[in-house]
Amino acid sequence: MKNLLFSRRKVLFMLTDALSELLSSGLSLQSSLSLLSERKSPLGFCACHLHTALSSGMTLSVAFCSAPALALPDWYASYIAVAEECERISPILSHLRSLLFHEKMLREKIFAMLSYPCFVTLLTAAAGFFSVFYLLPSLSSFLGGDFSEAQKKAFETMLFADVGLLTVFAALVFFVSKVFSPSPVLNVIKTMAFFSEHDIPTLQAVSCAFAFVGREKKIAFALLSLRNRLLDGESIADAFGFCLEKAGFKAEGRLLSEFLYICEQTGNNNGFARSARVLEEKQARRERILLSSIQPALLLLASVYITVILKIAFLPYLTSLGGIL
Structure with missing residues (x-):
């Protein structure tokens, strides 16, 4: 996978877009990440990392920050932390997609x-x-x-x-x-x-x-x-x-x-x-x-x-x- 900042930011946008679509359709976060992790692509690699991190008890914001293939802005991590705290992951991911x-x-x-x-x-x-x-x-x-x-x-x-x-x-x-x-x-x-x-x-x-x-x-x-x-x-x-x-x-x-x-x-x-x-x-x-x-x-x-x-x-x-x- 390319380690260029632009490609990492592009992967972040693709992941946010896909998660937003799956969550808005009624799937849970873990189910959405499990489906995306089956993809043989940078998107699937990131989803697999997030799925594994959440299964081990890590919070979503920490899992996003620790993902090696994502260029995560500070405001993105702050939004995810608020989403976890208020249990509003679906609308906040949709908003993050529009921001990206x-x-x-x-x-x-x-x-x-x-x-x-x-x-x-x-x-x-x-x-x-x-x-x-x-x-x-x-x-x-x-x-x-x-x-x-x-x-x-x-x-x-x-x-x-x-x-x-x-x-x-x-x-x-x-x-x-x-x-x-x-x-x-x-x-x-x-x-x-x-x-x-x-x-x-x-x-x-x-x-x-x-x-x-x-x-x-x-x-x-x-x-x-x-x-x-x-x-x-x-x-x-x-x-x-x-x-x-x-x-x-x-x-x-x-x-x-x-x-x-x-x-x-x-x-x-x-x-x-x-x-x-x-x-x-x-x-x-x-x-x-x-x-x-x-x-x-x-x-x-x-x-x-x-x-x-x-x-x-x-x-x-x-x-x-x-x-x-």
């Missing part, structure tokens, strides 16, 4: 988004290389003068321009990944929305949401403060609003607080879901703005690159050619 599918589509979207900038960057760099290493020697032999200094300067200019071009492309890759990746706050709210929909206690949902924080210390401190306030009996609307605003997420905190307050007055439990939809719409607007601005920005960058090459590299030749004419 969304992660896969996001990765493909980013790759597709960067394919055009990569093509333009390589084409522009190739044009500069062709100009300096093929066109300039041809002009030198045609004019018959000593242009060694001009050729050296042209080569240095091309290297400098290529470094700048690659730097801009690397910055674009970083910027695109930041814009297209959902913020940790949105992931936390979506996690709370799912658990609220399935009547899972808020404190357990907050504990699971910690897995989406990553390196965002401000959100981690906000969730810790939130947990303490909920334990002290403060309302969910006030606790979430105060903690997120204090952590620096004022817009998200106020939005969520308003929706949760209305839900508390009406008895609904869709405050998190409504907040997540609003934040996802803002995310979609940012993506559309980025998509509409990348093409003209790249064309402008290519124009500047070619202009610099023409001015520094070809101007001495053109001046000499004008004198000859």
